[in-house]
Amino acid sequence: MIVKVLGSAAGGGLPQANCNCRNCADVRAGRPGLSPRTQSSLAVSGDGKQWLLLNASPDIRQQINATLELAPPPGSGMRASPIAAVALTNGDVDHVAGLLSLREGLSFTLYASKRVLEALAANSIFNVLSSRHVTRVALPLEERIAVGGGLAIEAYAVPGKVALYLEDASDGFGTREGDSIGLEISDRVTGAAFHYIPGCAAVDASLAARLHGARLVLFDGTLYTDEEMIAQGLSEKTGQRMGHISMSGAQGAKVGSMAAFATLGVERRIYVHINNSNPVLREGSPERAAVERAGWEIAYDGMEIRL
């Protein structure tokens, strides 16, 4: 099984169009220690021929053009693509807007929770993915299904938040089960498997039990500290308000992912969906050193993992 990180950043990417934070300003100026990053998507294949996209970021056209394996195979017909399926983990813009770049007759199966498919159906702009070309399949929770390319996926609910554009005024902003899911992707031939959870508000007992002993987890690396965007003058929101656990934090409501994973025995753990404000993006920073000491890797665009 081949896993390619198409985009390792959270919404906005690095640099973000309107952001002057230290990371964005430095990467824009080409200073060393930081690399540009596009927004959150992966590509996975069991057979190296048919590919499953995990989330479709707004940068998906640029990401496909940068990935040789995702080009139409020469001689495969005038309109063709090795992209056979797309699976979504939530309805956030940084995970669904790229669907609008998979129009123009590209044929694929779209997997998402019932809640996310309802959100797409309520937005007529996604009609450019016509039912002639795109089959929309509601992902059952806690059930493994075959998705082509020699792969199977199992979706499960994780603590999270409904997409920003669907928030209401209620407690929890109207979040319901299925708004945020994790995916276990497995190779149906070799049995190799990994978990992909780019948006997650907390590692609760159920998630901890599920991930225990896993070979590989790609996990929500949005923020290093819960209040980092407020502290940098970028936003009024904490990570918790956005539905994202932080990397750091050791106790109480703010236990972070490093602490939560410390006893899970996960063989390889990689942060994805990393916000431009996050100091771990900077090589040599104390925060980068801290996550590496805790056994984590920082995903980068073009990163390839074989399982």
Add this chain to the structure above:
Amino acid sequence: MIVKVLGSAAGGGLPQANCNCRNCADVRAGRPGLSPRTQSSLAVSGDGKQWLLLNASPDIRQQINATLELAPPPGSGMRASPIAAVALTNGDVDHVAGLLSLREGLSFTLYASKRVLEALAANSIFNVLSSRHVTRVALPLEERIAVGGGLAIEAYAVPGKVALYLEDASDGFGTREGDSIGLEISDRVTGAAFHYIPGCAAVDASLAARLHGARLVLFDGTLYTDEEMIAQGLSEKTGQRMGHISMSGAQGAKVGSMAAFATLGVERRIYVHINNSNPVLREGSPERAAVERAGWEIAYDGMEIRL
């Protein structure tokens, strides 16, 4: 006034993710005579400080990152952008999807026809452009309004078609006035002006009269021949079905833009919104020679015009 072509291609860009046509295959392979092109957007400024985007293509983040003038000015605050306004000429995905990349607190004024604003309002995903940051203004037709940055725009209806995702089963697919507009952008200080019409089904008498003697027109260059996508095995649709006049064609219903402009006395005419199937994209092709003989230029990404 400075006009920058951020993206010169029609929907899908060059190469298009799932396209194996000769142009897409050759540009993907890096063969000479063709350059990659992102999708249809311009940036315009009167003062070089505040910028107006004309259409927001799905590639807008990549385009902004490639355009030094559109980066947040250093020292201008943590969240800042020289992009002060965006004007849309229709509701097509290749012109509106990029709005989803102008979220994250970017403040601007969004100008579009009442019809297009209604389409956006009916799609909750565009709620990520909150009214706290983005003011939506319905463009009156045939009335000049100031839009900041020393610029004014005047919108006018042109023959066209409603966006694909809004088509209905009626004759004309439900197209109504305002679904497709042209824009005259003028410098309020110097009086310099140009027309931008990236989607247009025909040059009727009213449009011909309006463009007569213009200094610069950037015009719909989607297809060279009306049936080119069918002939290449790419689509079942003619240019007319998609709401696009062709470049070639000299008589009857299929009079093309070269012929239609021949007697208009437009000083400088440039094709934009060029589909990947169009043979004029290939340097040295007979079609490229024909449009150049007719006095047309082919826009390219990064092209800059000063008026």
